[in-house]
Amino acid sequence: MKKFVKIFSIALLGAGMIACESLELGDAGLSKAPETSGATLDTLFATLKDSDKVLAEAYYYLPYGLVSKFDSKMGGDFLEAITDHFISNKHSDDDGPNNLYYTGALNASMTTGKGGETYRFGSEKDYHVIRYAWLYLENADRIPNADPAQVARKKAEAKVCMAIAYAHMLRYVGGVPILDHAVQADEEMKYPRNTFAETVDYIVNLCDEAAPALPWYVSTEESGRMTRAAALGLKLRILCFAASPTFNSDKLWHPQADEYTCYTNYDKKRWERAKAAADEFMTQQMSNGYYALVQAVPDANGEITPRAYRLAYRKGYFERGSSEVIISIRKSNDPGYHDRHIDVQDDYGCGATLNWVNKFPWADGTPFPEDFDWSHKANWTNYPFFKPDPTGAIKIPGIETRDPRLYENICVPGDVWRDGTVGRAYDNHANHQDGCPGFLMMKYVLQQNSDRNMPPHWCMMRFAEVLMNAAEAYNEADGGPSVKAYAWVNAVRERVGLPGLKEGMTQDEFRKALLLERELEFGFEEFRWFDMVRYGLTEAFTTPLKGLTSIGDKQREATVFDFEVKDAYPPRVWYTTWDTKWYLAPIPANEINKGYGMTQNPGW
Numbered sequence: 001m002k003k004f005v006k007i008f009s010i011a012l013l014g015a016g017m018i019a020c021e022s023l024e025l026g027d028a029g030l031s032k033a034p035e036t037s038g039a040t041l042d043t044l045f046a047t048l049k050d051s052d053k054v055l056a057e058a059y060y061y062l063p064y065g066l067v068s069k070f071d072s073k074m075g076g077d078f079l080e081a082i083t084d085h086f087i088s089n090k091h092s093d094d095d096g097p098n099n100l101y102y103t104g105a106l107n108a109s110m111t112t113g114k115g116g117e118t119y120r121f122g123s124e125k126d127y128h129v130i131r132y133a134w135l136y137l138e139n140a141d142r143i144p145n146a147d148p149a150q151v152a153r154k155k156a157e158a159k160v161c162m163a164i165a166y167a168h169m170l171r172y173v174g175g176v177p178i179l180d181h182a183v184q185a186d187e188e189m190k191y192p193r194n195t196f197a198e199t200v201d202y203i204v205n206l207c208d209e210a211a212p213a214l215p216w217y218v219s220t221e222e223s224g225r226m227t228r229a230a231a232l233g234l235k236l237r238i239l240c241f242a243a244s245p246t247f248n249s250d251k252l253w254h255p256q257a258d259e260y261t262c263y264t265n266y267d268k269k270r271w272e273r274a275k276a277a278a279d280e281f282m283t284q285q286m287s288n289g290y291y292a293l294v295q296a297v298p299d300a301n302g303e304i305t306p307r308a309y310r311l312a313y314r315k316g317y318f319e320r321g322s323s324e325v326i327i328s329i330r331k332s333n334d335p336g337y338h339d340r341h342i343d344v345q346d347d348y349g350c351g352a353t354l355n356w357v358n359k360f361p362w363a364d365g366t367p368f369p370e371d372f373d374w375s376h377k378a379n380w381t382n383y384p385f386f387k388p389d390p391t392g393a394i395k396i397p398g399i400e401t402r403d404p405r406l407y408e409n410i411c412v413p414g415d416v417w418r419d420g421t422v423g424r425a426y427d428n429h430a431n432h433q434d435g436c437p438g439f440l441m442m443k444y445v446l447q448q449n450s451d452r453n454m455p456p457h458w459c460m461m462r463f464a465e466v467l468m469n470a471a472e473a474y475n476e477a478d479g480g481p482s483v484k485a486y487a488w489v490n491a492v493r494e495r496v497g498l499p500g501l502k503e504g505m506t507q508d509e510f511r512k513a514l515l516l517e518r519e520l521e522f523g524f525e526e527f528r529w530f531d532m533v534r535y536g537l538t539e540a541f542t543t544p545l546k547g548l549t550s551i552g553d554k555q556r557e558a559t560v561f562d563f564e565v566k567d568a569y570p571p572r573v574w575y576t577t578w579d580t581k582w583y584l585a586p587i588p589a590n591e592i593n594k595g596y597g598m599t600q601n602p603g604w
Contacts, residue, residue, distance in 0.1 A: 074097060130166070
């Protein structure tokens with residue numbers, strides 16, 4: 001029980017303590033303020049500026065989706081690596097995908113620190129967020145002579161931070177203990193697990209309470225602070241997640257599933273509630289504007305090139321201040337903060353799967369054929385990735401032939417990668433690494449060192465997601481796609497030069513098209529795992545993954561390739577012994593044994 005007390009009450013002993021250094025939330029910087037034992041509530045909340053140091057701690061501990069020194073999720077590997085999109089060959093002692101997931105070795109008996117799991121309840125930072133948020137909420141009103149509107153706004157920011165923390169836990173473990181106050185070290189540590197429904201409602205209520213006091217968007221100087229759009233966007237995300245078939249069904253997703261891990265029945269009203277949340281966001285967007293998908297810029301001749309579409313998509317997720325960013329998590333202003341993320345791909349034979357690559361359509365929107373003939377020198381016959389530039393202006397890699405998002409998510413054979421040279425995705429590249437399935441991660445790595453020369457962030461939510469969540473809610477609540485649902489998805493497609501979806505789809509056809517669109521749009525943004533879980537996509541877990549052997553005409557700067565399909569290595573135990581228990585993470589046995597009220601998840 002000692003560990004649990006520490007999680008909830010460190011910094012609450014002696015009324016809490018934060019150093020007096022200035023801590024800003026915008027582009028001027030975000031750095032963790034060290035805790036000390038010298039401050040009192042009076043000094044912590046002596047001024048609005050002083051109180052910001054407490055609020056900043058809630059911001060600091062928000063989850064970060066890229067590999068960094070902030071945490072060691074999956075032993076410093078990608079969540080994408082346990083989906084059908086990516087294969088890890090990191091094979092380090094603490095690597096989660098290879099040691100725990102591909103082998104099926106994950107269990108609830110692990111006791112030493114945070115290992116290679118996707119999520120270890122009790123060892124994560126979400127309750128740190130909640131602790132500081134409550135410390136702020138319970139004491140902000142004592143700030144002398146503070147502008148009530150400013151205090152109300154910052155209290156609302158604390159609530160959105162708290163909602164993000166609970167949403168993070170919900171998606172990994174289901175219902176969790178809900179704290180309704182700043183826990184004191186001398187109180188009885190009894191915090192029973194709340195149900196799935198109660199946790200969802202609590203998150204939604206936090207968002208509803210926060211939204212009215214927040215601005216719809218903020219200035220560049222305040223970039224990174226929570227907004228009304230963040231509150232309403234998060235509300236929509238969680239309502240769609242909760243209403244999805246795994247958790248909203250008359251058939252339990254696991255024989256041991258209960259009220260802590262799902263609703264235990266189906267109710268269409270849950271989708272209608274999500275639809276109402278979509279309407280709420282869109283009404284605010286119509287009134288206030290600001291958020292928009294980044295659009296490609298025409299060249300001097302007024303034409304939009306494939307690369308222009310590609311760069312518009314990049315700006316949407318990569319740049320802090322783009323019109324697309326709704327929730328931006330910052331840990332540092334140092335452009336090198338993401339180096340650990342890049343190093344995983346650079347130092348090991350990891351890479352994207354052919355299964356995912358084949359889902360990206362041709363540039364005109366025509367599906368890429370499942371029976372594509374890879375047996376020729378395909379770059380000079382069918383051009384699966386690039387075709388030669390007839391003007392000769394583009395020597396390497398040529399002109400893109402597929403959906404522009406393919407190239408921004410995945411480095412395909414022949415493309416420029418990381419430092420301005422042709423990537424080592426192909427097998428006879430001078431720096432090829434064994435185990436690579438034939439493709440590399442491009443997202444956040446990018447093509448040139450100069451591409452990354454800007455303050456980094458984790459774009460937790462962007463406008464493209466809101467559009468697709470709204471379309472999903474409408475399709476499920478209305479029994480099929482509406483004009484609005486089509487328009488929202490088509491906007492995402494048209495931003496990269498693809499035509500709209502075909503008209504006249506059934507509800508099921510639109511659902512499948514939407515899930516595919518999410519695969520193409522949100523690679524490495526921590527979407528695919530949760531989509532596989534919430535829709536129970538058994539095929540995605542159990543279909544053996546493939547790679548592509550590529551032999552280039554040069555050891556460096558190759559432009560012509562021989563291709564051959566291969567099995568991606570290593571295989572996964574899920575191919576033959578799939579169990580839906582994997583939908584939610586196990587709760588460590590030692591956490592349950594503390595006796596405060598947490599229970600085990602199904603199958604573990």
